[in-house]
Amino acid sequence: MVEHAIDATKAVVTLDVALPGIVWGWIITMNMWAKSIGTGILFVGFYLLKKYPEQAEWIRLPITLITIVFISIFLFFTVIDLHQMFRFWHIFAHPHWTSSITIGAWIATIYNGLIFAMAYAVLIKKDNALFDKLMGVAVVVAIPLTLYTAGLMAQSTARELWQMPTEMAQMILAATLSGSATMLLIGGRLPYEAKRDLAVILGLSALAAFLLYMGEYFLGSQKAEEVAVVLEYVKGDGEYATMFWLGQTFAFIVPMVLTYLSIQNRSTGLLTLASVSAIAGLWVSKHVWLVIPQLLPMS
Amino acid sequence: MKLGFLVDLNLCMGCKGCEIACKVENEVPLSSWRLRVKYVDVGVFPETKRTFTPLRCNHCENAPCERICPVSALHYIDNGIVNIDNERCIGCAGCVMACPYGAIYIDPETNTADKCTYCAHRIAGGLMPSCVVACPVEANIFGDLDDKESHISKYIMQARGNVQVRKPEKNTHPKHFYTGGGNQQLNPLAAEREEGYSLFNNITKLETVGAH
Numbered sequence: 305m306v307e308h309a310i311d312a313t314k315a316v317v318t319l320d321v322a323l324p325g326i327v328w329g330w331i332i333t334m335n336m337w338a339k340s341i342g343t344g345i346l347f348v349g350f351y352l353l354k355k356y357p358e359q360a361e362w363i364r365l366p367i368t369l370i371t372i373v374f375i376s377i378f379l380f381f382t383v384i385d386l387h388q389m390f391r392f393w394h395i396f397a398h399p400h401w402t403s404s405i406t407i408g409a410w411i412a413t414i415y416n417g418l419i420f421a422m423a424y425a426v427l428i429k430k431d432n433a434l435f436d437k438l439m440g441v442a443v444v445v446a447i448p449l450t451l452y453t454a455g456l457m458a459q460s461t462a463r464e465l466w467q468m469p470t471e472m473a474q475m476i477l478a479a480t481l482s483g484s485a486t487m488l489l490i491g492g493r494l495p496y497e498a499k500r501d502l503a504v505i506l507g508l509s510a511l512a513a514f515l516l517y518m519g520e521y522f523l524g525s526q527k528a529e530e531v532a533v534v535l536e537y538v539k540g541d542g543e544y545a546t547m548f549w550l551g552q553t554f555a556f557i558v559p560m561v562l563t564y565l566s567i568q569n570r571s572t573g574l575l576t577l578a579s580v581s582a583i584a585g586l587w588v589s590k591h592v593w594l595v596i597p598q599l600l601p602m603s
Numbered sequence: 604m605k606l607g608f609l610v611d612l613n614l615c616m617g618c619k620g621c622e623i624a625c626k627v628e629n630e631v632p633l634s635s636w637r638l639r640v641k642y643v644d645v646g647v648f649p650e651t652k653r654t655f656t657p658l659r660c661n662h663c664e665n666a667p668c669e670r671i672c673p674v675s676a677l678h679y680i681d682n683g684i685v686n687i688d689n690e691r692c693i694g695c696a697g698c699v700m701a702c703p704y705g706a707i708y709i710d711p712e713t714n715t716a717d718k719c720t721y722c723a724h725r726i727a728g729g730l731m732p733s734c735v736v737a738c739p740v741e742a743n744i745f746g747d748l749d750d751k752e753s754h755i756s757k758y759i760m761q762a763r764g765n766v767q768v769r770k771p772e773k774n775t776h777p778k779h780f781y782t783g784g785g786n787q788q789l790n791p792l793a794a795e796r797e798e799g800y801s802l803f804n805n806i807t808k809l810e811t812v813g814a815h
Contacts, residue, residue, distance in 0.1 A: 387694025462703030602705030
């Protein structure tokens with residue numbers, strides 16, 4: 305930084321009552337984490353129902369219930385993060401369409417309607433054809449629902465670590481990672497081939513997400529000083545360095561290794577461990593990436 | 604009409620009169636600031652200089668806070684001010700995250716976002732912003748940027764070549780200008796923040812409702 309260049313340019317802030325740093329904390333991490341599972345399980349469920357229609361027929365009810373639970377968690381944490389939570393309805397009464405928050409709220413509402421309709425189709429009407437039609441629409445809606453948070457992060461000007469294309473990829477990968485991991489945890493009755501497919505999805509999602517993080521970690525500092533300063537928080541003695549590597553290890557490295565070993569040995573025993581590791585690690589890695597740009601002084 | 608601010612940093616002496624006037628005028632709660640004066644010490648002893656920089660909302664023409672606000676609580680008014688409607692705000696803090704200048708905060712009393720409004724209520728009544736009135740050296744210059752005969756327009760014209768905005772690369776088109784300042788004053792990454800070097804080290808923060 306320029307203050308280190310020569311004596312004449314050395315500068316120290318001696319009075320600045322900076323506004324509070326971390327505004328979006330663990331509640332927003334919960335929001336993103338739960339949303340990843342709530343949409344990801346539908347992505348992989350859709351794939352399984354297309355590829356293994358008979359062997360995977362039974363998953364319709366569990367994936368619907370899991371989606372409802374995790375989307376409810378997502379919505380709960382979205383609302384409680386508001387400092388004026390009882391004004392949440394303003395988003396519907398006074399929508400401002402340039403905001404990713406508005407877009408996300410409306411899409412989440414539509415998605416919620418669709419998953420409850422799916423629950424009606426599978427639980428009460430017991431109509432698989434109707435369920436599959438609704439699920440097709442829900443999968444399409446799940447894509448922007450997964451991605452809107454990337455738009456929100458991109459709208460956070462000066463938090464240069466968050467760039468739209470990278471965050472979009474990370475959001476989708478988080479969904480496929482957590483969706484496949486969750487499905488592996490509940491999919492004991494699935495045939496080996498389906499579990500192998502899920503393991504491949506889990507392992508490749510972990511690999512791709514890990515590569516994106518490592519790309520930022522090692523090369524991000526070359527594009528902007530703001531990114532370089534933010535990345536210092538996860539490097540060396542940075543206050544989030546340990547947490548960052550714990551997240552990377554559990555979310556990506558362990559699942560990559562275990563899914564590889566599992567496929568090599570045609571054994572599914574390790575997949576449970578890989579799935580738990582991925583789901584827990586995802587929370588940690590998301591949290592670190594959410595918090596560190598907020599440590600950067602803006603003034 | 605396009606209202607704007609210019610701060611002549613050659614004149615500012617860091618008295619914080621503007622900061623206090625703003626707090627009183629707008630009833631800004633403890634631990635929150637719509638306007639604050641940053642001190643930066645430049646150089647190495649004995650060749651040092653203390654600089655003073657008033658920081659407030661830049662009322663950008665392309666305001667990220669307005670764009671990210673889900674309920675239009677942050678909105679433009681006809682004179683170019685980015686105003687805030689506290690009754691509509693839901694406290695999502697998107698604007699706090701979007702502002703590249705760190706100029707927006709969550710008011711711990713109303714639990715809504717708040718920031719400098721260029722004293723829009725005073726301007727509506729034909730008065731100048733309170734910080735302008737309080738400044739003993741007239742370092743704060745306020746007026747219509749569209750009017751070439753206004754004091755601010757003439758001042759900017761006279762100081763041309765030495766007029767800056769904060770973070771121009773963010774494409775926000777601020778309507779808040781500085782003259783007489785250096786990079787260390789306007790760029791937050793051009794000055795170190797060493798623990799123990801701040802005149803105020805332990806600021807008590809009032810808790811807000813919601814969030815974490």
